[in-house]
Amino acid sequence: MKINTNFLNLKQSYLFATVGAKLTAYQKAHPEKKVIKLSIGDVTRPLAPAVIEAMHRAVEDMSRAETFKGYGPDATCYGYEPLIASIKASYARKGVSLGYDEIFISDGAKSDLANILDLFAAENTVLVPDPVYPVYVDTNVMAGRKIVYANANEQNGFLPMPEDIKEDAKDPDIIYICSPNNPTGAAYNREQLKVWVDYALKKDAVILYDAAYEYFVTDPALPRSIFEIEGARECAIEFCSYSKTAGFTGLRCGYTVVPNTLARGGVSLAKLWARRQSTKFNGVSYITQMGAAAVFSEEGEKQIAENIKYYRNNAKIIAECLDELGIWYTGGKHSPYIWLKCPKGMNSWEFFDYLLEKANVVGTPGSGFGANGEGFFRLTAFATEENTKEACRRIKELLA
Amino acid sequence: MKINTNFLNLKQSYLFATVGAKLTAYQKAHPEKKVIKLSIGDVTRPLAPAVIEAMHRAVEDMSRAETFKGYGPDATCYGYEPLIASIKASYARKGVSLGYDEIFISDGAKSDLANILDLFAAENTVLVPDPVYPVYVDTNVMAGRKIVYANANEQNGFLPMPEDIKEDAKDPDIIYICSPNNPTGAAYNREQLKVWVDYALKKDAVILYDAAYEYFVTDPALPRSIFEIEGARECAIEFCSYSKTAGFTGLRCGYTVVPNTLARGGVSLAKLWARRQSTKFNGVSYITQMGAAAVFSEEGEKQIAENIKYYRNNAKIIAECLDELGIWYTGGKHSPYIWLKCPKGMNSWEFFDYLLEKANVVGTPGSGFGANGEGFFRLTAFATEENTKEACRRIKELLA
Numbered sequence: 001m002k003i004n005t006n007f008l009n010l011k012q013s014y015l016f017a018t019v020g021a022k023l024t025a026y027q028k029a030h031p032e033k034k035v036i037k038l039s040i041g042d043v044t045r046p047l048a049p050a051v052i053e054a055m056h057r058a059v060e061d062m063s064r065a066e067t068f069k070g071y072g073p074d075a076t077c078y079g080y081e082p083l084i085a086s087i088k089a090s091y092a093r094k095g096v097s098l099g100y101d102e103i104f105i106s107d108g109a110k111s112d113l114a115n116i117l118d119l120f121a122a123e124n125t126v127l128v129p130d131p132v133y134p135v136y137v138d139t140n141v142m143a144g145r146k147i148v149y150a151n152a153n154e155q156n157g158f159l160p161m162p163e164d165i166k167e168d169a170k171d172p173d174i175i176y177i178c179s180p181n182n183p184t185g186a187a188y189n190r191e192q193l194k195v196w197v198d199y200a201l202k203k204d205a206v207i208l209y210d211a212a213y214e215y216f217v218t219d220p221a222l223p224r225s226i227f228e229i230e231g232a233r234e235c236a237i238e239f240c241s242y243s244k245t246a247g248f249t250g251l252r253c254g255y256t257v258v259p260n261t262l263a264r265g266g267v268s269l270a271k272l273w274a275r276r277q278s279t280k281f282n283g284v285s286y287i288t289q290m291g292a293a294a295v296f297s298e299e300g301e302k303q304i305a306e307n308i309k310y311y312r313n314n315a316k317i318i319a320e321c322l323d324e325l326g327i328w329y330t331g332g333k334h335s336p337y338i339w340l341k342c343p344k345g346m347n348s349w350e351f352f353d354y355l356l357e358k359a360n361v362v363g364t365p366g367s368g369f370g371a372n373g374e375g376f377f378r379l380t381a382f383a384t385e386e387n388t389k390e391a392c393r394r395i396k397e398l399l400a
Numbered sequence: 401m402k403i404n405t406n407f408l409n410l411k412q413s414y415l416f417a418t419v420g421a422k423l424t425a426y427q428k429a430h431p432e433k434k435v436i437k438l439s440i441g442d443v444t445r446p447l448a449p450a451v452i453e454a455m456h457r458a459v460e461d462m463s464r465a466e467t468f469k470g471y472g473p474d475a476t477c478y479g480y481e482p483l484i485a486s487i488k489a490s491y492a493r494k495g496v497s498l499g500y501d502e503i504f505i506s507d508g509a510k511s512d513l514a515n516i517l518d519l520f521a522a523e524n525t526v527l528v529p530d531p532v533y534p535v536y537v538d539t540n541v542m543a544g545r546k547i548v549y550a551n552a553n554e555q556n557g558f559l560p561m562p563e564d565i566k567e568d569a570k571d572p573d574i575i576y577i578c579s580p581n582n583p584t585g586a587a588y589n590r591e592q593l594k595v596w597v598d599y600a601l602k603k604d605a606v607i608l609y610d611a612a613y614e615y616f617v618t619d620p621a622l623p624r625s626i627f628e629i630e631g632a633r634e635c636a637i638e639f640c641s642y643s644k645t646a647g648f649t650g651l652r653c654g655y656t657v658v659p660n661t662l663a664r665g666g667v668s669l670a671k672l673w674a675r676r677q678s679t680k681f682n683g684v685s686y687i688t689q690m691g692a693a694a695v696f697s698e699e700g701e702k703q704i705a706e707n708i709k710y711y712r713n714n715a716k717i718i719a720e721c722l723d724e725l726g727i728w729y730t731g732g733k734h735s736p737y738i739w740l741k742c743p744k745g746m747n748s749w750e751f752f753d754y755l756l757e758k759a760n761v762v763g764t765p766g767s768g769f770g771a772n773g774e775g776f777f778r779l780t781a782f783a784t785e786e787n788t789k790e791a792c793r794r795i796k797e798l799l800a
Contacts, residue, residue: 001573001604002523002573002665003520003665004522042470043470044470046462046465047462055459056459062447063452070443071650107507107681107682114680120402120403121405123402139680142680204401249471250470250471251462252507264401265402267407267408272404276542279538281507281511281514284652288687
């Protein structure tokens with residue numbers, strides 16, 4: 001048996017695992033220190049009451065033969081009707097009309113962003129921004145695909161456009177866009193996204209659009225779905241998640257939109273995805289789906305808006321701290337991420353160690369997201385308000 | 401963008417989807433008929449009270465900031481400690497000692513059986529029995545792997561051995577074994593499984609062992625884990641599921657054991673799998689994991705044993721019906737599946753239509769599981785006792 005040797009081309013350790021290992025080692029050596037984590041993008045607010053109530057009801061359903069649920073509907077790649085209907089309605093509020101057969105329920109955007117690659121030939125060339133969420137790169141390395149980069153940097157505000165694609169990489173087949181972006185927090189406006197859609201159509205490429213952070217957008221000039229852009233239905237797949245929208249990181253639920261107008265070589269990508277999912281996946285917990293269906297209810301939307309407001313306020317606290325220190329950053333407005341330039345000319349891991357050791361604050365080194373991330377650093381707004389304020393107090397004390 | 405054209409080599413429709421479509425069409429044409437489903441292997445008994453209680457508690461945990469859970473432990477490819485500990489203890493009761501780092505929690509055996517293939521080079525040759533669970537074949541077709549077959553048939557009781565491998569296929573790299581088997585219900589004894597383990601070691605192959613039905617085994621002569629067999633830790637990966645064990649088809653939880661003694665070319669497969677999972681997956685719902693952890697508690701084991709007894713009794717009812725009619729079959733003893741020879745010389749789909757139209761009973765055509773399944777038919781024991789008895793009454797009326 002021969003292993004998939006592409007795995008040997010992966011960098012030795014997953015970024016967050018390395019951050020975790022460094023943190024564990026530090027805590028073991030200094031058990032008396034109270035370390036504040038502004039690193040991994042994990043939520044801390046409890047679930048909305050509407051979600052909790054819906055899940056208790058669903059647990060009860062599973063306790064009685066008359067209401068018990070086994071495998072989900074339609075070979076389990078689509079979700080239960082109330083959930084799909086709530087997603088359809090949520091899109092309608094953004095002005096996007098979707099069919100039931102275009103919405104696929106899964107255990108999260110990360111899984112779908114990885115698994116969607118099964119649909120594409122290994123010889124496609126993949127374009128990712130640099131810096132980028134490591135999963136886009138690692139999943140393609142595992143499949144042996146050629147990866148090319150678009151330069152994101154201080155000059156373009158970490159929002160690369162087609163002209164920022166590196167010289168040797170002018171014909172991408174698969175284009176990753178994440179907006180609002182992880183790790184930089186930067187968000188494309190409609191005009192910029194239209195340029196990307198037109199570029200993809202011209203190149204016959206497919207855009208994989210990661211919209212995991214769309215609920216953090218408040219400026220109506222910024223799109224919340226790529227399908228608000230004309231032409232996107234012919235070139236894009238959109239990945240959404242309840243993780244950041246409604247605090248589902250520990251529940252696992254996301255949804256992916258594959259328009260039935262998206263085809264290549266006469267083959268419908270929605271049909272390929274349905275076949276992939278019905279063969280390799282068995283759907284999402286009924287209890288989780290009922291919880292998710294409550295998220296976009298009138299009550300649910302109000303409750304999750306409060307949680308998002310809480311995180312947005314944390315982002316504002318961090319942004320004001322950096323403003324005060326005169327540190328350059330992107331994000332923090334329509335995103336839970338703040339992407340800052342490391343002070344004192346430090347590189348990313350130097351600043352990581354410095355912040356951990358001197359302020360007991362953990363962030364994520366920008367260089368872990370790509371070469372252009374070197375010298376930058378990601379902080380997140382998902383901690384408690386108290387911890388966010390305390391972390392900022394320590395950062396100001398250290399750097400002022 | 402070029403699609404993965406291997407998808408075009410798949411048969412047009414997934415077996416159970418075809419069965420479902422035929423059923424829907426029949427019901428639409430005959431809304432007055434009460435059709436009984438003994439087809440898809442979906443459970444009908446409600447969850448055990450211990451599981452329900454544990455999940456209500458877990459839902460409550462998610463409602464308070466102090467007990468809220470986000471991403472799972474250890475980059476989320478391993479489960480929560482109480483769950484892993486309960487699985488470790490369950491293996492210990494079978495005489496198998498496992499380390500914490502050898503047990504991986506997922507959303508089900510189907511996902512893991514499909515996703516594990518990421519670890520293997522595309523040029524490996526795959527050996528599957530014929531007939532076989534279609535997922536083994538389809539997932540390898542999607543990856544473009546060469547598939548070869550071992551003949552399972554009436555002569556070997558649908559328990560093929562290495563000598564039953566078809567002539568042109570003597571060097572498999574990946575070997576699928578499912579015992580107790582889906583679809584045939586047949587189960588290997590220790591001596592037979594030892595032959596397979598020795599064969600795999602000789603060929604330097606890896607066995608993917610699907611143990612989804614192990615809780616239906618009562619005969620102590622039959623192994624419940626491949627790791628009861630000497631040498632298996634050097635050649636096998638085992639896939640387990642709470643779906644049939646504890647009625648989790650609608651909850652989604654399974655576990656996969658990759659021994660840390662399993663390596664090829666100096667590379668640990670457990671480490672590859674950990675890397676695959678931490679990159680492409682984000683763990684299983686905390687609520688589901690807490691429910692699963694209750695399954696192997698003293699109380700939970702008692703309660704699930706009652707459900708399994710209920711299904712085993714259904715299997716016995718079906719077996720007695722076939723005995724009475726003089727119809728040849730395998731399974732039904734250590735398995736929820738009964739695999740029968742179609743009467744009156746009918747082929748599988750002919751018998752499917754005949755049974756649906758004349759007795760309003762739905763089963764699964766054996767030919768959907770492979771060429772050697774032609775002329776055979778699968779019934780399952782997962783219906784209610786009342787429906788199972790009524791289905792048998794109708795079958796006897798039709799065929800006596």
